[in-house]
Amino acid sequence: MERTVYVNGSYVAETEARISVFDRGFLFADGVYEVTSVLNGKLIDFAGHLRRLRRSLNELALEMPCSDEELLAIHRALVEKNSLVEGLVYLQITRGAADRQFLFPKSTPQTLVLFTQARSLLENAEARRGARVVTVDDLRWGRRDIKTVQLLYASMAKMEAHARGVDDAWFVQDGMVTEGTSNNAYIVTREGTIVTRDLSSDILAGITRAAVLECARELQMKVEERPFTVEEALKAAEAFTTSATGFVCPVVEIDGTVLGSGEPGAVATRLRQAYIEASLNSAI
Numbered sequence: 001m002e003r004t005v006y007v008n009g010s011y012v013a014e015t016e017a018r019i020s021v022f023d024r025g026f027l028f029a030d031g032v033y034e035v036t037s038v039l040n041g042k043l044i045d046f047a048g049h050l051r052r053l054r055r056s057l058n059e060l061a062l063e064m065p066c067s068d069e070e071l072l073a074i075h076r077a078l079v080e081k082n083s084l085v086e087g088l089v090y091l092q093i094t095r096g097a098a099d100r101q102f103l104f105p106k107s108t109p110q111t112l113v114l115f116t117q118a119r120s121l122l123e124n125a126e127a128r129r130g131a132r133v134v135t136v137d138d139l140r141w142g143r144r145d146i147k148t149v150q151l152l153y154a155s156m157a158k159m160e161a162h163a164r165g166v167d168d169a170w171f172v173q174d175g176m177v178t179e180g181t182s183n184n185a186y187i188v189t190r191e192g193t194i195v196t197r198d199l200s201s202d203i204l205a206g207i208t209r210a211a212v213l214e215c216a217r218e219l220q221m222k223v224e225e226r227p228f229t230v231e232e233a234l235k236a237a238e239a240f241t242t243s244a245t246g247f248v249c250p251v252v253e254i255d256g257t258v259l260g261s262g263e264p265g266a267v268a269t270r271l272r273q274a275y276i277e278a279s280l281n282s283a284i
């Protein structure tokens with residue numbers, strides 16, 4: 001089925017959608033994005049994604065191309081036009097099309113694109129069996145707090161993980177885990193404390209991370225936001241990741257070391273349930 005997508009003010013068939021070859025998103029990865037998940041045809045944590053989008057734009061001296069209400073209306077219209085029940089809405093804003101040069105062009109209209117992807121999120125084989133990950137050097141740029149479309153190294157790391165027969169990669173900087181290729185990373189110590197890296201320009205401030213840490217605190221789980229080493233991760237009782245489309249995904253193996261019983265851990269399993277329940281209740 002052909003999707004309807006949104007491009008600069010118009011809803012068009014995906015095969016009719018057009019972006020300029022001079023678009024700075026294409027030439028320089030000069031753009032930011034957000035991914036909002038959809039359950040039962042409703043948006044999960046839209047307000048959080050909007051807040052982070054504003055921040056990303058601001059850090060790159062980009063402007064919001066339309067109002068919050070308009071953005072919400074576009075998300076909802078795409079869900080409706082594509083009869084999306086479960087999946088995601090992808091949004092991208094670039095600095096627009098201009099003759100190729102490094103200096104930012106002045107007052108060029110930005111490019112705003114949104115599209116949907118149908119995907120099963122609640123039922124997810126990786127979450128059911130638990131993911132296997134390998135660690136790789138974090139060779140990304142130093143502003144990982146900005147959600148830019150510059151995802152080549154993350155994509156290469158995921159390719160490497162698959163080539164090595166596992167599901168995903170965790171990035172490591174100075175012996176400490178930063179995050180996964182497209183998710184935030186957590187361990188649960190043998191004492192039952194959840195540990196995840198504190199927010200800084202080293203990682204993306206996951207919208208799911210914030211919601212899941214809130215669930216953990218409500219469940220009286222102990223949380224420490226600090227960097228952790230690979231050695232600590234290999235000795236952990238369990239591990240997991242969070243992201244908008246993966247929710248909470250247990251990790252059962254790191255660099256060939258099996259964690260605990262090799263099954264998804266109790267903390268990750270409980271948090272996945274709690275997060276999904278809270279998301280379904282607050283979806284708009």
Ligand code: PMP
Nearest residue numbers: 182183184204206207208243244
């Ligand atoms: N870190 C990185 C590098 C990511 O790409 C993502 C997902 N976009 C996340 C963390 C998780 O963020 P969120 O929970 O907002 O999806």
